[in-house]
Amino acid sequence: MNPSEKFRRFAAECEAMSKFANSPESKANWDGIAARWILCAELADDRYSPKVNMIPRRRRRSRYYGLN
Numbered sequence: 001m002n003p004s005e006k007f008r009r010f011a012a013e014c015e016a017m018s019k020f021a022n023s024p025e026s027k028a029n030w031d032g033i034a035a036r037w038i039l040c041a042e043l044a045d046d047r048y049s050p051k052v053n054m055i056p057r058r059r060r061r062s063r064y065y066g067l068n
Helices: 003-019 024-047
Strands: none
Touching: 003 024
């Protein structure tokens, strides 16, 4: 299981806890935590996704290029 899948599972657990919350404050807290886990999952997707069309950066020429 990759990190983003774990984070989405944690978010689902928080959403389930939100449904059983007695107070509006508790529900809002669980919903906020779930939203943060989803954000973490999206960031993990970006970080661990294969790089498409990755072009290597060219080396910078020294300002003294050709003076040696």
